[in-house]
Amino acid sequence: xxxxxxxxxxxxxxxxxxxxxxxxxxxxxxxxxxxxxSEEQIMDIAGYxxxxxxxxxxxxxxxxxxxxxxxxxxxxxxxxxxxxxxxxRYTRSLIRSAxxxxxxxxxxxxxxxxxxxxxxxxxxxxxxxxxxxxxxxxVSRDLTRRILLPQDIVEAHEKGLIxxxxxxxxxxxxxxxxxxxxxxxxxxxxxxxxxLIEKPHSFSTACNIATQIIAQVASNxxxxxxxxxxxxxxFVQISREKIRREFQAELDEMGCQVSxxxxxxxxxxxxxKEITKGVQTIQYQVVTxxxxxxxxxxxxxxxxxxxxxxxxxKKDLAMIIEETLRQRYTGVxxxxxxxxxxxxxxxxxxxxxxxIHEGDPYYYLTELAAKCTAKRMVPDYISExxxxxxxxxxxxxxxxxxxxxxxxxxxxxxxxNGQPKYYGRFNQGVVTVNLVDIGLSANKDLDAFWKIFDERxxxxxxxxxxxxxxxxxxxxxxxxxxxxxxxxxxLKKGETIDKLLYGGxxxxxxxxxxxxxxxxxxxxxxxxxxxxxxxxxxxMKKLNEYCAKWKAEERIDYSLYGTPLESTxxxxxxxxxxxxxxxxxxxxxxxxxxxxxxxxxxxxxxxxKLKLESQFQALSPGGAISYVEVPxxxxxxxxxxxxxxxxxxxxxxxxxxxxxxxxxxxGYNGEIQIVKAPNGKLIWQCPNCGNTDxxxxxxxxxxxxxxxxxxxxQGRTQEIKERVLHLSSSTFQKTEA
Numbered sequence: 142x143x144x145x146x147x148x149x150x151x152x153x154x155x156x157x158x159x160x161x162x163x164x165x166x167x168x169x170x171x172x173x174x175x176x177x178x179s180e181e182q183i184m185d186i187a188g189y190x191x192x193x194x195x196x197x198x199x200x201x202x203x204x205x206x207x208x209x210x211x212x213x214x215x216x217x218x219x220x221x222x223x224x225x226x227x228x229x230r231y232t233r234s235l236i237r238s239a240x241x242x243x244x245x246x247x248x249x250x251x252x253x254x255x256x257x258x259x260x261x262x263x264x265x266x267x268x269x270x271x272x273x274x275x276x277x278x279x280v281s282r283d284l285t286r287r288i289l290l291p292q293d294i295v296e297a298h299e300k301g302l303i304x305x306x307x308x309x310x311x312x313x314x315x316x317x318x319x320x321x322x323x324x325x326x327x328x329x330x331x332x333x334x335x336x337l338i339e340k341p342h343s344f345s346t347a348c349n350i351a352t353q354i355i356a357q358v359a360s361n362x363x364x365x366x367x368x369x370x371x372x373x374x375x376f377v378q379i380s381r382e383k384i385r386r387e388f389q390a391e392l393d394e395m396g397c398q399v400s401x402x403x404x405x406x407x408x409x410x411x412x413x414k415e416i417t418k419g420v421q422t423i424q425y426q427v428v429t430x431x432x433x434x435x436x437x438x439x440x441x442x443x444x445x446x447x448x449x450x451x452x453x454x455k456k457d458l459a460m461i462i463e464e465t466l467r468q469r470y471t472g473v474x475x476x477x478x479x480x481x482x483x484x485x486x487x488x489x490x491x492x493x494x495x496x497i498h499e500g501d502p503y504y505y506l507t508e509l510a511a512k513c514t515a516k517r518m519v520p521d522y523i524s525e526x527x528x529x530x531x532x533x534x535x536x537x538x539x540x541x542x543x544x545x546x547x548x549x550x551x552x553x554x555x556x557x558n559g560q561p562k563y564y565g566r567f568n569q570g571v572v573t574v575n576l577v578d579i580g581l582s583a584n585k586d587l588d589a590f591w592k593i594f595d596e597r598x599x600x601x602x603x604x605x606x607x608x609x610x611x612x613x614x615x616x617x618x619x620x621x622x623x624x625x626x627x628x629x630x631x632l633k634k635g636e637t638i639d640k641l642l643y644g645g646x647x648x649x650x651x652x653x654x655x656x657x658x659x660x661x662x663x664x665x666x667x668x669x670x671x672x673x674x675x676x677x678x679x680x681m682k683k684l685n686e687y688c689a690k691w692k693a694e695e696r697i698d699y700s701l702y703g704t705p706l707e708s709t710x711x712x713x714x715x716x717x718x719x720x721x722x723x724x725x726x727x728x729x730x731x732x733x734x735x736x737x738x739x740x741x742x743x744x745x746x747x748x749x750k751l752k753l754e755s756q757f758q759a760l761s762p763g764g765a766i767s768y769v770e771v772p773x774x775x776x777x778x779x780x781x782x783x784x785x786x787x788x789x790x791x792x793x794x795x796x797x798x799x800x801x802x803x804x805x806x807x808g809y810n811g812e813i814q815i816v817k818a819p820n821g822k823l824i825w826q827c828p829n830c831g832n833t834d835x836x837x838x839x840x841x842x843x844x845x846x847x848x849x850x851x852x853x854x855q856g857r858t859q860e861i862k863e864r865v866l867h868l869s870s871s872t873f874q875k876t877e878a
Contacts, residue, residue: 144820145191146200154200162187162210169226178219186213197718198821199731199855205719278309285311289611294604301716302578302597304709305604306571306652310363314615317650318364318545319567319629323372326354326627333357333622343383347376348419352426358628359430359438361620364568365487365546367441370461371448372564377416377457384411413460420464427486428473437485443543445491446503447525462490462506466520470513475803475839479810482801482841484848488513488520489543492789511781514797515774518841518848521766521796524789531759531793534561544794549764552700554645565629566646570608572601573652573704575713576680577733580662581721590663591683598687605649609697613639645698650763651688652704654713655733656680657740662727668739669753677737681760688763700763703736707844710735711856730863732856736765741860747771747867748787755792767795768843769867773812774799780868796843798864803839806832813840815862823858 145157166183190209194201214223285308286295298305307317330339333353341347351368358366385408392399399407427440444462449455469488472480490510496503510520529539534553542563544550549568556562574597583590617624617632624632630641641647656677657668666673681701688699706713710732717728734740737757739750747769754767774781774797781797788795802813807830816826818833825840826833841848842861853861 145194146820146822147194147206148200148202157191157194157201159187159191162190162206166210166214166226170222173219173222173225175221176219178214178217178222182217182219186210186217189213195821196723197731198817198859199715200822202715205715208719281310281312282308290607291603294600294607297600297604300720301575301713303575303601303604304573304652304654304704304712306573306709307363311608311611314612314619316362316364316612316647317568317570318549319358319362319366319623320543320545320551320564321354321358321366321368321628322565323351323354323368324564325631327351327372327376329627331622331626331628333626341376342379343415344373344376344380345415345419345422347373348422349426352423352430354622354628355427355438355440356430357622359440361623362567365439365441365544365549367443367489367543367545369443369445369448369543369564370465371443371445371454371458373419373461374449374454374458377412377460378453380415381408381412384408384415416460416464417468420461420468424465424468424483424486425473428483439487439546440485441487441489441543441546443489443491444520445493445523445525445541445543446496446506447491447493447541459503459506463509466490466506466509466513469517469519470509472517475805477805479803479805479808481803481839482517482848484841484850487547487848489523490520491523491525491541492785493525497786497789507785508778508782511778511785512775515778515781515799517801518797518799518843521794522785522788523794524792526789527755527791527793531762544764544766547705548766548794549650549702550700550762551648552645552698552762554698565627566648567629567641569612569642569647569649570605571650571652571702571704572604572608573654573702573706573709574598574601575655575716575733576653576659577655577662577713577717577727578720580659581717581724581727583663585663587663594680594683601651602687602691605651605691605699609642609649612642613637615639643696648698648700648763650700650702651684652702653684654704654706654709654736656737656757657734658727662724667743668737668757669743669745674753674756678756678760681737681757685760685762701761702763703758703761703765705766705844706733706735707849707857708854710860711854714856730856730859732860737761738767741770741864744865745867747784750867751784751787751792751795758793765794767792768798769795770798770864771868772800772866774868784868798843801841804830804832805837805839806830806834813838815858823855823862 146154147157148154163183166186170177170183190206190213193209194206211223211226214226289311290305294305297303327347327350328340330337331354332338338350341350351373355366355368385404388404388408388411423442428437430437442465444465446455446458449458465488473483475481492507495501496507498504514520523541525541528541532540532553534540534555536555540553540561540563542551545568551563551566554562554566579590579593579597582593615638617636617638618634623629624638625634632638659680660666660668660673660677664672664676666676668674668677684701688701691697691699713733714728714731717733721728723729737754739745739754750769751767758765758767769784784797800812803810804813804827807827809827809829813825814828815823818824824833825835825838827838832838835852840850844853844857844861
């Protein structure tokens with residue numbers, strides 16, 4: 142039998158030990174009056190449990206093992222023994238309940254909490270600052286579970302019927318993600334750490350202040366944030382004028398004169414150097430900053446030419462975008478001095494009428510973006526054309542704007558003056574429904590499905606209201622950078638944020654996961670088949686109807702959100718296996734499919750996938766992103782451009798998943814592989830030297846709309862391993878034709 146692992150109640154791992162199972166059954170058996178089972182039957186039960194665990198291909202929790210034991214005792218007809226075993230479990234759980242949080246915190250400090258190690262692929266749990274954040278998170282989870290949430294919502298979360306996101310921050314009055322109003326803060330000044338920051342007098346200073354704002358915002362909320370390069374563009378002209386004055390002063394001091402042509406040439410050369418310096422500040426500061434939650438800020442940088450207010454500003458913005466793409470293409474150096482792909486900042490590039498066709502004035506930027514994507518996985522792409530169709534306000538006007546992190550989009554909003562407003566708005570939080578569980582619970586009965594669906598929507602609604610009520614009454618003093626100094630608002634000291642929670646200024650997100658498996662469980666059809674697609678779209682429409690109903694009744698902007706499952710994909714899969722067993726094509730993997738996505742193993746070409754998913758994306762107004770999985774594309778930029786043009790014409794928001802890894806042991810630069818270790822665990826291995834030490838490699842993969850590193854849980858690692866390519870060599874030839 143292979144070397145299996147179990148996950149203890151404090152989330153640490155240890156080797157599987159069948160003797161512990163045998164001893165537990167014996168103790169319960171000896172305490173049973175009357176008919177007992179034989180020693181041979183005890184060994185049969187323990188052997189079967191060991192077999193079941195080996196088939197799961199992952200570490201199994203103690204609770205799962207005990208459930209299997211109970212099932213097998215019952216199967217033997219030993220009902221009194223089963224009763225004793227349940228009583229024994231219950232007694233032990235009461236003893237443990239007093240110190241579960243203590244034990245989890247201690248396991249964090251000792252770095253043997255496997256759950257924490259795999260929770261966030263961009264956080265290293267051995268670092269003190271991360272441990273401090275996780276320790277606080279355990280306390281918050283404990284308070285949330287015991288005091289802050291209704292018990293039925295806690296039970297639904299623990300059973301995997303729903304996921305109440307970010308319970309590790311719920312005890313505090315914190316929100317999810319936002320669009321930083323960088324324009325307001327730079328133009329009108331802000332306050333950082335009780336220090337007044339006035340309007341900057343140069344582009345490089347504006348970039349430096351922007352990074353300080355990013356760090357402060359990241360430390361006061363728990364989700365993603367986005368800034369726009371457009372808000373930095375006006376400072377290019379300020380620097381241009383400043384450089385011109387300084388150069389003229391130099392000439393006057395030397396008693397020299399130059400022509401206007403020479404003057405402009407030298408000024409623009411110096412300006413380019415300042416733009417390089419400013420962009421470098423943003424790129425490097427974001428990567429190297431450490432916020433209070435122990436990781437680099439989760440920030441998205443938005444690049445949208447049509448956001449500029451005039452042609453001069455648009456040209457200056459183009460220079461900033463060009464420099465941003467060039468520097469990201471180069472990458473950052475790791476500790477060995479090798480250029481690698483950084484996880485942040487995430488970049489989003491808008492495809493527009495003046496940069497999508499060959500001969501367009503800004504087509505060169507799109508070509509540069511394509512090269513950057515092929516090498517570094519970013520930028521991702523928003524189609525202005527499709528977004529203007531999807532994001533329409535009550536006046537019938539379409540809008541194009543960035544998401545708040547990896548995929549969370551605000552809904553169209555007009556302020557009291559009837560003007561569109563996006564920057565300075567935020568998301569209150571997320572609750573996700575496990576659609577697969579509803580599908581399996583219905584047992585192929587569509588009438589039963591919709592009945593259970595309604596019940597789960599009630600749970601989700603009440604859970605979302607808990608998020609809303611937790612934020613109500615929050616004083617602006619709780620996070621001055623957000624509420625008082627412009628990142629979100631300019632409220633007074635002592636004022637509550639309540640008015641920002643209503644009327645559409647902020648959103649509450651109803652997340653959903655596993656549409657693929659849900660539909661398949663009900664009718665045996667895939668989303669790629671007409672009947673499956675029809676049912677999938679009907680489910681999406683029903684989810685939207687609930688959001689619209691709650692919004693109309695409460696004046697709170699509920700919005701449907703394609704959840705970017707990371708650790709939750711593994712949690713949901715384990716819960717489904719526990720409740721329904723292993724069902725081929727549904728629960729036979731240690732992950733479920735993100736949002737509406739086509740399953741990662743489904744053979745489908747890039748263009749068909751994007752075209753199909755565009756229909757579902759349009760029904761996910763609170764956020765969603767589609768992707769295509771591709772091989773090394775650095776030698777085939779025309780194929781990348783073909784995909785980009787297809788995105789522009791067909792889907793609002795999409796990305797290309799390429800590979801970019803590095804082995805620090807042998808210097809291998811290519812794709813590091815996922816292999817199965819002797820104990821059944823999936824690990825990363827360098828194909829060149831065989832290195833399997835995760836701490837001596839740099840792996841970059843897209844997981845949930847953003848780039849993560851090699852510290853994923855087993856469910857997500859299996860999902861990455863099983864991804865099929867959506868572009869092949871023959872596809873390349875077709876794109877060239």
